[in-house]
Amino acid sequence: MPLLILLVLLAVPYLEFLVFMEVGSAIGGFQALLLTILTAIIGVYLIRQQGLIVMNRMHQTLQRGESPVTDMVHGFFLLVAGLFFLLPGFITDTIALFLAVEPIRAILGKFIVNNIGTSFYGKASGPDNSPHKEGIIIDGEFEEEAESHKNIDQEEKPED
Secondary structure (H helix, E strand, C coil), X not given: CHHHHHHHHHHHHHHHHHHHHHHHHHHCHHHHHHHHHHHHHHHHHHHHHHHHHHHHHHHHHHHCCCCCHHHHHHHHHHHHHHHHHHCCCHHHHHHHHHXXXXXXXXXXXXXXXXXXXXXXXXXXXXXXXXXXXXXXXXXXXXXXXXXXXXXXCCCEEECC
16 A cells, blocks of 8 residues: 555656646646646635535534535545645646536445445444444443332333
């Protein structure tokens, strides 16, 4: 895995340079530079607008007492998209543009959430090797009193 990260860190700037040179030779170096700056400005504005929408939706979800996991995933992808827009280059701007589109974020989010759940819980998580199911787990202790049983709506009854 560290080797893959190193490869990506070396390959992305190299590929960005090659693409920038091709675009610069097609439309001119100064115009390519201006286009890179313009995409960063427009991208940051787009991410800001999308971020405000996601924050508003998250607030409404929390007000209803629901879990804001999907909105948090959208917020994470918008953060990554914002960082990619700030990096100079056409490849990172294209990736950021894809991450700024809500349906693409939703598909990626579902994929990641499903895979994270599998890696945390594994294929078998119970003593009977059944897959992890969602449900309520209540952990507690109790003591049984043998002297009397008292119902909530009745008087105390002696034990038989």
